[in-house]
Amino acid sequence: MKFTAKRTAIAALVAAQLSALPSLAIAQEPEETEDQARDVELILVTGSFVRRSENFESPSPLAVVDSVSIDAIGAKNIADITQTLTINTGSENTPDAFTQNATAGTSNINLRGLGVASTLVLLNNRRQVVNAQQTNEGLNFVDTSSLVPMIAIDRMEIIKDGASALYGSDAVAGVVNFITKRNYEGAKVTVDYQDGAHGDNKEYILQGLWGASFDKGNVMAAISYTNRSPLFLSDRRLSRPQDDTSALGNPGAYFFTQGPLAGTPVIDPFGCAEFGGFPQLLAPPGTVPGLDIGLCGFDFGPGYSYVPDETRVNAYVKAAYELTDEMTWTSEISFARNRAERGGAPSFPILTGPLVPATHPNNPFGQAVVFFGRAEGNGFEADPANTESDTFRFNTALQGELENGFWEVSYTNATNDFLFTVEDVIESEFILALNGLGGGGCDPINGTPGQGPCEYFNPFASSYTNAPNSQNVIDSFSGLQRIDSNSDLEVLEGFASFDVFDLDGGVAGLALGAQYREETLSQDYDALSNQDAFTFVIGNPDFKDSLDVWAAFAELALPFTEDLDVQIALRYEDYGGNIGDTVDPKLAFNWRASDAFSLRGSISTSFRAPSVFMRNGGATTLQQLSDPLIGGANAFAAVRTSGNEELTPEESQAYNIGFSFEPIDDLSIELDYWNFDFEDLIIQESAQAILNDNPQDPTRIIRAGDPLNGPLVQVNNTYVNASELTTNGFDIVTSYRLETDIGTFVPNLTATYITTYDLTDPQAGEIDGAGRRNFTNIGVSSPELRANLGLGWKHDIYSANLFVRYISSYDDDQNCAGNDGSGVPPGGCGSAGLQEIDSHVTYDAQFSVDLGTMLNTQTSYLLTVGGINLTDEEPPQVFTNSGFDSKVHDPRGRQLYVRLAVEF
Template sequence: MRQNRLFKSTALTAGCLAFLASGSAVMAQDESDDEFTIEEVVVTGTYLKGKSQFNSPSPLAVIGAENLNQIGASNVADLVQTLTINNGAQNNPDAFTQNGTTGTSNFNLRGLGVASTLVLLNGRRQVVAGTVTNDGIAFVDTSSLVPQIAVRRIEIVKDGAAAIYGTDAVAGVVNFITDDDFEGVEASVKYQTLTDQGSQSDKLYQAKFGWGNDTTHFMGAFSYYDRSQLTTAERRLSQVSDDSSVLGNPGAYYVPSIIGVVGAVVPVIDPTGCEEFGGQANVAVDIGVARIGTCGFDFGDYFSLVPEEERKQAYAVITQELGDSHQLRIEGGWAETEAIRGNSPTFPYLQLGQAGVPAYHPANPFGQGVTFLGRAIGNGGEVSPNLSTSDTYRFNVELTGDINDVWSYDVGFTIADNRYVINTEDVLTANFQRALAGFGGDGCDLAAGVPGANGCLFYNPFASSFTTLPNSPEVLDYIIGTQVIDGSSNTKVFDAVVSGTLGSTPAGDIGIAVGMQYRNEFWGRDYDDVSNSDGFAFLVGNPDFSEGRSAVGIFAESLIPITDQLDLSVALRHESYGGDIGSTTDPKVSLLYRPTDSLSLRGSYSTSFRAPSVLQVAGGTTSLEQVSDPSSGGTAFAAIRAIAPEGGRTIRPETGKAWNFGLSYAGDSGLSVDVDYWNYSFTDVIIKENSQSVVNGFSDDPDRVIRAPGTNAIIMVIVDFLNASSVKTQGFDVNARYAFDTDYGTIQPFFEATHVLKYDLVDPQAGAVDGAGNRNFANFGSPTPSWRFNTGVSWTTEDHDLRFYVRHIGGMDDDQNAGSRVGAMTTVDAQYTFNIGSLFDGGEGSSIQVGVINAFDKKPPYVSTNGGYESRTHDPRGRMVYAKLTAAF
């Protein structure tokens, strides 16, 4: 009876898990029930063996290697872009909303934050990146995790799993599982390119090798990813008004004599030129002797919609049977990424108190000392490159085996390290002032005291620099420096789990697992000396900081078969941190009911706990973001700064509750249906204050919103890390698939959708916010369309595979631009794969594949903002075509 029940339940699990993969990765690989019943697999979300292979009481999505191939994914970000359960992941790094994450990718399940989804590799925790998002959140960089060719499948637990895995698993878990048992050789090459507005392309080269005998097995993989950039000059999604700054070059000036005439501190447009050199004359009034206003600058053509990237990755795993059912497994990984993103030629010069131009300046047309209002290089300047490098190393060793016929053990140690360095050019405040006074240049003899002589150079801020008095490369090199942010992160984790059975009920054995985990984390940032002294004119700077901490968790989990149809799962975890964070105890209770062999009902309840990160407690950040000024109606690109007070911050842990109720049907007719209702409620949510919320709430507070004299333009916003009040979100996921055989192959239509019923936020400044169907620009939430769905159909035979996909992302209210909407977007993809392995012996797995993404070349919906689109929701690229060749031996 028990064997029969296990066989049927496992087969049902296989069908449901394969079905769950159908929408996100869109179509599961065809595998028979027999293959699933004999293969021992890890099911994410439990430490129990055997009976954990039953239908999971938690909602799962399983994305196999073939699924990644079937959607034409070149990287993990391509997968995340298709997931209906994901909102607000930061995978399109730009200078406006994702300034410090170029070359990375992450998950954001349910829009609850990139740090609220726990990312695992083969069930083990991984190091967070040495950089953070604009809102100061540390995350695991999934792009640097493992070569894609080494992945066997990705399992996603779509409800809270903190009771199993601890902190960060509040929204769910994503577990990358590698193809350890692979034998043979497989290599592939893929090329993808745009067909319109830009020559951006992706090249991906991958290979893996596997060998084994009765006691030893080795698998190694390597990948090389080469991505060229897509610039805003090639594909401009924004309007000039979205990307215009009042601070340009040519610029404007505060002139004492003019101030005396008009009786107010007002700027004067450079009288030697503005429009004729590409500037935008924003004239408030022409008083004859001067034009009152600014000479604006359109910076929209200087940025990258897609950064240039080069990534190398290697991964290897060796397993050794030690006899008596004991096994040693050693795993290592390495990733190196270099990414370049474009910025404007120079940022606005915000240190107005140190921008005085003396009367003796040879290019000064005013005949008196004035104050410069603009930027060092503007119109006609070249793109300023922002360079990011990331190096990741991982090592894991684990020992598994049987203690006796009933009990087994799993002991593992993981150490991982990431170093992420950002290089950004900006004007040096002190050098700029010296050069304006005629004492610029590395060879200047200041002691001689003669401006413009003895190796000393003038920097010319006036429009005459475009004609008769150009600035020399030497003086430009002198006034422009490079901010270097050297971030480092390290994680050490020791896990030990013992599992087995403990007694029985009439329905079967009671499974139990108990274990402990010790984690040690370090995170720090080392800034250059200029940044340490706040010496950059726009980026300002930041003090160095670093801090480590440790946590200890103990946990237990049990699966109790109440009847042949009903299982009860319970889990409990206690986790304790050093310092002021404290400890927590979190339970999870799940029920799984199988009234028939084809139908299962499930429900779960859990609590969660997320500790503040090292950065949130003790660190600080300065980022660059766009804000709208309620006093003027205009927009500004400003420095957003958070500095930890002496002794750090007191931040309470974030706590939450999660409910899930669902059903799965997998009948013999080929129809599969899965429905899940989910509900999350969080309190004391840890956030960095939203800069727009601070501007809206403290527009006239000079301690929070710092403005430029005269123009009153916002130049800096002071924010902090703190506990927000709450987030409540609920909705449902629907998946359906129907497969039927014909004389011409198998046809399989499918549908997957996520509907967000509620996404209610309480923001410290914005107050209560209905975030469902909202862009959430002016609060700490994620952009959240109410509806997302994927649908389509596939046709497969032994040698042919043809697929069509339709992907829809619903519209959103635009809270940055009152009364505006971000439109809905629907795209169509198609792919054809031919199995060339059937043409020759030993070529099973070899194929030629061609495909198109966004076949009708749809642009992302327009948003009146820097860049012109919502980068956390939509892909800025248009139609993409690709071809891939895979050879297996």
């Protein structure tokens, strides 16, 4: 096999498969000579194990985004690409404490809104290790922030109709394959600077690429460094104070334990509003002389961040060597080191209902009372949460030529170490401090309350005036929760592809292969967490488990005629144990009815096994819930999820039908209809649905004070097999190339319209989720229409791109229309209906100039300036924590950037 640089099929596919392009950048290529046209290279295209020629058109809807298009949208990282794709919905690329408690600094892909674990992410056709820290929903995903430096990516290819028959169970929604540059020679350096319109949100990116070819092979290395400064809610407040207000504050509230007011909350009599609190009266003033029945709310929003403070280092090396004329050895090594710090509150709510004794010197009630609040609130500095993620990946492969085909054997070993740390209150130490036995030097057995080194912690508002707390006593009950997670992946696979017989349209190809993979996941909690010692994050037991999978697969490519290609694929996977095995087929075709019109279609089944975490793991997350007992008002509570070993695999069927049409020269139209049907879908039970179903179930709903009517503090849930999810819709892409005296213009449109997103939720019942936020059920936010309208221009050494991005309005099932965010009452919204989340339009633009050509230098200098969301549109307001839907919209506002790329 020769390492000569040839134009691959992807250059042709970019024009033919526009359905992936979030934008269209114009690239000019020299015309091929007749000899070059005959020198056709056979390559592997994502979605097939049979090598194809350059003019092959995939029977599956294959979307391609090349490096030119990536640069055209001003993408600084993979998340910038995926969030512009209309086929992607519900991904978590700016995770914060409200939507993703412990995965700050990560990003992922969610094709069709089927879940971040339902899209298989590949790098050069190889599997990637999943992130060891799961999402709030308990899903372990491939962190796209930890793949490779952006400068090394040549293109990304996306199969949009499901590909389990070829790649395995986690390709349910499709495959995204990131392909690095090949046979690169030279050196390239890029410097990016991006500045946000709000706060100190800036981003610096430095990247380098080097490659060289020699007689028997080539080597390429890339490295990138990213530094992103944070954006806090206080820098751009999208929410109202009440949206981020917790009922547990400091000043706080207290429950009487005896007498006629037993179980009734009263606001701190030393003050609430005067110290920054928000009184929430539950009875008219004067109901109890001298006391206000209710709670003292705390606005925890300002200390939290929309965008965490991040640093990333990514490195990648790839080498290939010809062992013989028929055999090549390739190896890849990549490493990613990501660090992120997101803002938080001064301290978490204390959910354990500690008792303040009657003997406490600051207790004004004359009896023991239950404290309903937090250790530190208004006026205190926020405590951050930190994530440290290290990902290492090694792959080595042998490829060889057969007389009428080729073979390949590869081994992949990858690991992700993920450490999450956050500060919380230690329950036992806090109780000691309330009883006068706090402080670092206090002996709780022999010490005297409030004397010598033993101190009282004062939870009352008098701590703001005449009885402040010392840092010593606060430190004595503060602890750091550490979750040290590890995810390992080993894959050994091999396949062979060869010609089998002749058909009218060419030679039929057959591919046969086998794969073994082992996935291991472990989470090691600190000793305090193992004892459920914390008052909010509580804790969790350690766990470690693994999953072994054996697979065999086959693919048959049948060119029945010059105009009709058929693909038949079949995969068998065996998980062993209670999960069992599966056989999944796929049938696809492409019929070129004329030079201007082609028709494609596919149908397949899939099988997704429960993950290691879903079967054996467990976690406690923080979620905002609407409590039916208090009229649907929002409450911030812990949701504790336990694994379920009784889970069964989920099964699905997908089909796609589409066409490509070129009615006139340079005008291309593509339309696809897609449909996914899931049964026994594995989901985390909706805490909101559990709460709505029975808000007074003491086995699953934990309340402070009165176990049936007290304030909500915790919901217990697990993973279950839901009944069904059906989603379908249309993808449309059209583009026209117009040559003029002032340059080449390419207007283009990419859009996805979701016609159906129907859910059967175990608690919420039958849900029509299209055009809905799906806050109260198992789905994800699903605006019905997403569209990108672009205009590309190129003339001589100049080029420019303009984009208009549209997201349609959708309903917020957390709030009723006209009630200003007070939640959905138990009886529903009635004639008012759900609150509408407004449609959203943003404008991006970019201009580039080839300075190297302008200055007539041998070195290439490309200067690019641009802006994202140029008009600084705010994301539509949602009456929820942080004030917007983080799974749909970007909170950063206008981002201006400049890039200098120097290539030697």
